Amino acid sequence: MSGTGGRHAYLAAKSEADNYNRELQREQEEIDTVPDVEAAEIADILSQYGLGPAEYGPVVTTLRNNPKAWLEFMMKFELGLEKPEPRRALVSAATIALSYVAGGLEPLLPYVFVPRAEHAMAVSVAVTLAALLFFGFVKGRFTGDRPFLSAVQTTVVGALASAAAYAMARAVQSI
Ligand SMILES: [Zn+2]
Structure with a gap:
C-alpha cells in the first residue's frame, strides 16, 4: 500500500x-x-x-x-467505452490519504503529544494498529473483499512491515 x-x-x-x-x-x-x-x-x-x-x-x-x-x-x-465507475477514483483517493496517514503520519503523532517515550511507543503501536484495521476494513468495503478479512490482512501485513522498519531503525541506531 x-x-x-x-x-x-x-x-x-x-x-x-x-x-x-x-x-x-x-x-x-x-x-x-x-x-x-x-x-x-x-x-x-x-x-x-x-x-x-x-x-x-x-x-x-x-x-x-x-x-x-x-x-x-x-x-x-x-466507441467501445464503458462508463467509468466513479467509486474507483474515490477509492484511489481514499487509498492515498489513508496510506499516508497509516504509513507515515500516525505512528509519529504520539511522540509529539505523549511526553514519556515508553508510553508514546505503546500509544504509537495502538494507533497504528487501529489505523490499519480501519483502513483494511474500508478498503474491503470498497473493493468488494470481505471487510473483516481485509482488515485483518492489512493489519498483519502493516504490523509486520512496521516491526521490520522498527527493527532496522534500532539496528542502525546501535551501530
Ligand atoms: Zn457517433
Missing part, C-alpha cells in the same frame, strides 16, 4: 473519467447535429451482429425516442 501506487491509480482513474466525459460530450453533439448519421450507425452496429433491417428498425426507432439510452448505446457499441 504505497502512496505512489495509490496516487498512480487515482490519476489513471481520473484520466479515464476525463476521457469518457470528453467522448460523451462529443457523441452527444453528433447525436444533436447529425442524428440521421448516428441512427445509421446503430443500424450498422446491429447488422454486424446479424440483425436485418426488419429487426434493427424498431431498435433504431426506440433508441431515437430515448436520448439517454441512445447516447449510452453509442458510447458502448460505437
